[in-house]
Amino acid sequence: MTTYALKFEAELPDVVDACEAAFYEHFDGLISESYGRLLITVYMDGHENAVSAAKCAAMELRRKLDISVRRTDRDLVDASEISRRTDRSRESVRQLINGERRRGTPFPKPVAAPNGKRLWEWGVVNEWLRLNVPEGADPEHHLSRDEMTVVDGWLLRWNTLPRDQHVRSEFLEIVASVSAHRELHRRPRPESEAWVSSWNVREQVVQTESRPASTPSRG
Structure with missing residues (x-):
């Protein structure tokens, strides 16, 4: 099973000690304050990819600690x-x-x-x-650079949009992705075969036009 080490920067709570106590009660990871920033590392497993694990971790941090995750930490x-x-x-x-x-x-x-x-x-x-x-190497997997960009965009939207709008936009993105995937696989095969046939026809035409003219026979 893949374990992901997910690192975030979250808003600084009013009482850091109480937040730390609640974190270690519910999560496996690390939490610390550094130069006015609350840095959190959460270890998550049981997810199909790192982005899914990061989204779940951010929502759980909000639900159990009542803090907002602002962005991923580049570490x-x-x-x-x-x-x-x-x-x-x-x-x-x-x-x-x-x-x-x-x-x-x-x-x-x-x-x-x-x-x-x-x-x-x-x-x-x-x-x-x-x-x-x-x-x-660490045994845990980390977010890649592209995955951090995806998660940061999701966090920005999740923290600024009302929940119903955010859920609706997530749903539309999933539906659009599934529709595009289905359309790609629904595309009929004869279309590609027609393209190949037309290419062959053009090739034959080129060969025909480039053929030297025949010399008239002498009577």
């Missing part, structure tokens, strides 16, 4: 933090980053480099480690 790390999380030496991590080890699969590109200090999203690095250095 940025530098080389030294990668070294700490993977339990590898800094030199070993430097070699991985520079492609001096595990040749053939480039290390992910950094998302930023303030003052030359390169930063990566841990979820992206962890997925690369899972494929290339399995012993250094």
Whole structure:
């Protein structure tokens, strides 16, 4: 069973201690305050994909803690933090980053480099480690960069639209997706065969036009 480690930034409650107590009563994960931000990591399993797990986690946090999840947390790390999380030496991590080890699969590109200090999203690095250095990766799966974008858009809509409008828009998106899928598979096969036939006809025409004219016979 796939376990997802989902990291969010949520609104800061009036009483952080009470929120923390309620969190550990209902969830498996971590919660902390950092520079005025409430950061939450929730471990979820039993879902078909990471986006579904993230949506469920956000709704459960709202229902059980009465807090709003604002966005996913990118969980940025530098080389030294990668070294700490993977339990590898800094030199070993430097070699991985520079492609001096595990040749053939480039290390992910950094998302930023303030003052030359390169930063990566841990979820992206962890997925690369899972494929290339399995012993250094977290056992849990993280949201990919595209999945974080999808979840952030959903959270923005969920936090701003009235519930009935949000549910209705979700329903319309699902229906549209299913309809498009059905239409794609409902498309009749003869249409493609007709295209092939027309292509063959045009090919025959080209060959016919390019054929040299016959020389009239001499009587």
